[in-house]
Amino acid sequence: MDTKKISVEMSADEYAELQKMQQEKAAIAAKQKQLEERENYKNMVSSMVDELFPMLENLAHSLGGGKKRVYDSFTTAIAMKKELYDTKDSQNTHTFTNAKGDRRICVGYSVIDNYDDTVNEGVEKVRQYIKSLSQDEKTEQLVDAILQLLAKDKKGNIKPGKVVALSNIADKSDSELFKDGVRIIKEAYKPIFSKQFVRAEKKLDNGEWVNVPLGMTEA
Numbered sequence: 005m006d007t008k009k010i011s012v013e014m015s016a017d018e019y020a021e022l023q024k025m026q027q028e029k030a031a032i033a034a035k036q037k038q039l040e041e042r043e044n045y046k047n048m049v050s051s052m053v054d055e056l057f058p059m060l061e062n063l064a065h066s067l068g069g070g071k072k073r074v075y076d077s078f079t080t081a082i083a084m085k086k087e088l089y090d091t092k093d094s095q096n097t098h099t100f101t102n103a104k105g106d107r108r109i110c111v112g113y114s115v116i117d118n119y120d121d122t123v124n125e126g127v128e129k130v131r132q133y134i135k136s137l138s139q140d141e142k143t144e145q146l147v148d149a150i151l152q153l154l155a156k157d158k159k160g161n162i163k164p165g166k167v168v169a170l171s172n173i174a175d176k177s178d179s180e181l182f183k184d185g186v187r188i189i190k191e192a193y194k195p196i197f198s199k200q201f202v203r204a205e206k207k208l209d210n211g212e213w214v215n216v217p218l219g220m221t222e223a
Contacts, residue, residue, distance in 0.1 A: 067218065074202050078111050106207040114198040117161040123192035127154060127162075129185030130170070136179075149173070164193065 014022070082098055085091070097112030134150055137143040150173065153166040167189055174186040204216035 071200075071202050074109065075111060075200060078109070108205050108213075110203040110205070111200070113200045116196040116198060117157075117159070117164060118194050118196045119161060119189075119192045120194050121192075123162070123189055126185045126188030126190075126192060129181055129188065130154060133177075133179050133182040133185065136181075146173075162189065164195075167193070 078098065078100060081100065085098075095112070096115050097110060099108055099110045101108040130150065131154070134147050137147055150170065153170040153173075154162065155166075156162055167186070171186050171190065174183045177183065202218065204218060205213045206216060207213050
């Protein structure tokens with residue numbers, strides 16, 4: 005059977021209207037497809053989260069259990085070291101190495117320097133003492149040394165090591181104002197202890213120590 009083509013005559017306005025309708029129909033179809041693809045994406049992500057989340061929970065549980073075992077074990081070792089070597093345990097971090105010297109485990113916690121608000125009173129007393137010094141060459145050197153020890157870090161704290169040095173200078177001074185100021189600074193020190201950590205390191209053939217990744221960001 006022969007097919008015949010039927011031609012339809014339409015005006016320019018009718019043709020423009022037809023094109024507009026076709027474009028609107030195509031736009032609606034494209035929007036619908038986009039919405040379906042977005043919904044498929046959300047369903048895919050939801051399934052992945054539900055599938056992988058238990059694995060991550062198990063990893064966290066394993067790491068937590070392993071960390072506790074390490075701490076429990078080395079707590080005993082730290083107590084033994086203190087007793088055997090007759091030392092006070094003032095360390096924040098302890099590092100233990102195997103006999104071969106190619107593996108070591110470090111346990112401890114970080115200390116964040118922190119002072120309460122009374123530190124400012126102590127600093128002010130020390131500054132008052134500095135102002136009372138006569139301005140000869142000898143005392144100018146002392147003034148410079150004390151000012152450097154009072155310098156604060158980026159977080160607004162005085163480093164404990166500098167406070168110790170400041171205390172040594174105060175002990176040699178006859179000024180009760182100076183000594184009291186340093187005493188206030190020392191008593192204002194309220195360090196913040198971070199969570200306990202465990203680090204494992206091994207030595208490569210070239211002598212370099214490298215970390216064994218124990219966290220998700222390190223693995």
